[in-house]
Amino acid sequence: MAAVEASLPPLFDKIEELSSDFVARLSKAVSIPSVSADFTLRPKVVEMSKFLEKELKALGATVELRELGKQEGADIDLPPIVLARYGTDPNKRNILVYGHYDVQPALVEDGWNTDPFKLIEKDGKLYGRGSTDDKGPVIGWINAIEAHQKAGVEFPVNLVMCFEGMEEYGSDGLDDLIRAEKDKFFKGVDATCICDNYWLGTTHPALTYGIRGCSYYALTISGPAADLHSGVFGGMVSEPLIDLTHMLSKLVSPQGKILIPGVMDLVAPLTAEEDEIYDKIKYSMQDLYDATGSKTNLYETKKESLMARWRYPTLSLHGIEGAFSAPGAKTVIPAKVVGKFSLRTVPDITPRALDELVFKYINDCWAELGSKNKMEITLLHDGMWWLSSPKHWNFEAAKKATKAVWNVEPDLTREGGSIPVTLTFEEELKRNVLLLPMGRGDDGAHSINEKLDLVNYINGIKTLSAYLHYASVEPTA
Numbered sequence: 001m002a003a004v005e006a007s008l009p010p011l012f013d014k015i016e017e018l019s020s021d022f023v024a025r026l027s028k029a030v031s032i033p034s035v036s037a038d039f040t041l042r043p044k045v046v047e048m049s050k051f052l053e054k055e056l057k058a059l060g061a062t063v064e065l066r067e068l069g070k071q072e073g074a075d076i077d078l079p080p081i082v083l084a085r086y087g088t089d090p091n092k093r094n095i096l097v098y099g100h101y102d103v104q105p106a107l108v109e110d111g112w113n114t115d116p117f118k119l120i121e122k123d124g125k126l127y128g129r130g131s132t133d134d135k136g137p138v139i140g141w142i143n144a145i146e147a148h149q150k151a152g153v154e155f156p157v158n159l160v161m162c163f164e165g166m167e168e169y170g171s172d173g174l175d176d177l178i179r180a181e182k183d184k185f186f187k188g189v190d191a192t193c194i195c196d197n198y199w200l201g202t203t204h205p206a207l208t209y210g211i212r213g214c215s216y217y218a219l220t221i222s223g224p225a226a227d228l229h230s231g232v233f234g235g236m237v238s239e240p241l242i243d244l245t246h247m248l249s250k251l252v253s254p255q256g257k258i259l260i261p262g263v264m265d266l267v268a269p270l271t272a273e274e275d276e277i278y279d280k281i282k283y284s285m286q287d288l289y290d291a292t293g294s295k296t297n298l299y300e301t302k303k304e305s306l307m308a309r310w311r312y313p314t315l316s317l318h319g320i321e322g323a324f325s326a327p328g329a330k331t332v333i334p335a336k337v338v339g340k341f342s343l344r345t346v347p348d349i350t351p352r353a354l355d356e357l358v359f360k361y362i363n364d365c366w367a368e369l370g371s372k373n374k375m376e377i378t379l380l381h382d383g384m385w386w387l388s389s390p391k392h393w394n395f396e397a398a399k400k401a402t403k404a405v406w407n408v409e410p411d412l413t414r415e416g417g418s419i420p421v422t423l424t425f426e427e428e429l430k431r432n433v434l435l436l437p438m439g440r441g442d443d444g445a446h447s448i449n450e451k452l453d454l455v456n457y458i459n460g461i462k463t464l465s466a467y468l469h470y471a472s473v474e475p476t477a
């Protein structure tokens, strides 16, 4: 442990010294609009994989861009998975790190103050799509390699890297690749670290041992052969958008109560041990107000709010494809509309049990509506929840690293978002998985004006580096 503590100060100094180079590298990454959900931008997702390949190869890592074939149900190639390795010393631990290089869609018209694909540094914050989710962390691992080389500090582990380009769109192809490679590329992995979530609030670092799953559905309603003039046909035909809004209103109450019968019955009961953890978590209702820029909270207490985010399922309505959404007052009856909604899932809900409940309820509601339009409900993608224990050397190493950088003990948190591959890594490689967040709870991931505080980026690189050092020596017992 003394050797670790001796190697950290020069490394941290070098990271500070290289900070403008590290911002420049993130800036290049952010400038590539690698939006996985937008098929027209798929070449940019591929370009992003090549950017990572180039950066990693320049630092001496071996890199393979693993092609995955066509996207399920679409005539478009999936972006490759970047499989890379830095170091092959049989006497060192093999630490697997995962991140994603695709991002959520972003348009200036959505309300961004600046071009989402141009990294802007303002008031100590780095604004840009992907800055926190998840380009900052992915580039962070690359920066950690460079910092070691330039500080002349030996890299403490063999770094096994897996970076995907479809995380924001269901991680198509990744589970199959992990299964196929578990005794090949992933052979010998000792522990996994995923840097793709956020601190709970804005001041206190965290380590995360649980995430929710996500099942995402599309509800399609179609009627007339083409869009119609509402003055000519309104009142004479059954309107798909009227049907859809009725159907969507039956899914969830304005207070957030899921109205699909049976879903809450699948939720694991609260144990006395779990009940005790919430009060101790460093989070306040003010953190929620600040992060959402509002006082639109559904619950009045921190405990209820955290439980809603961590341990209960939620249903969100995301959008309606095909509905008139441009400015102005177009008097149209849309012919076909697709409502998108998802459920965040928790122990012990399984995707198949949930599908059964959702499909039955939607079909029952549709029958009750008695419409002559056509209705179809489909699952777009799903991913499982994951709940682990932080009592493992992998978490101990991250705790020490956090203390070394931030001078505080991290909070142990669960995450409301989803990273479906977490469970796959744990189950297939049979090794501990740790979630080590870089950004803060108010970063605006998936939202407009996404940012990563500069201090979180630079200290995040220090934390990732220090974690690798502690992980290289942490006793297994």
Ligand SMILES: C[C@H](N)C(=O)N[C@@H](Cc1c[nH]cn1)C(=O)O
Pocket (backbone or CB within 6 Å): 133, 134, 167, 168, 169, 170, 196, 197, 214, 216, 383, 416, 417, 418, 419, 420, 445
């Ligand atoms: C927490 C992680 N950074 C993230 O944003 N995950 C996404 C994954 C997802 C699920 N369906 C579509 N994308 C999320 O939680 O929304």
Ligand SMILES: [Zn+2]
Pocket (backbone or CB within 6 Å): 104, 133, 168, 445, 446
């Ligand atoms: Zn995301």
Ligand SMILES: [Zn+2]
Pocket (backbone or CB within 6 Å): 100, 133, 134, 167, 196, 197
């Ligand atoms: Zn992410």
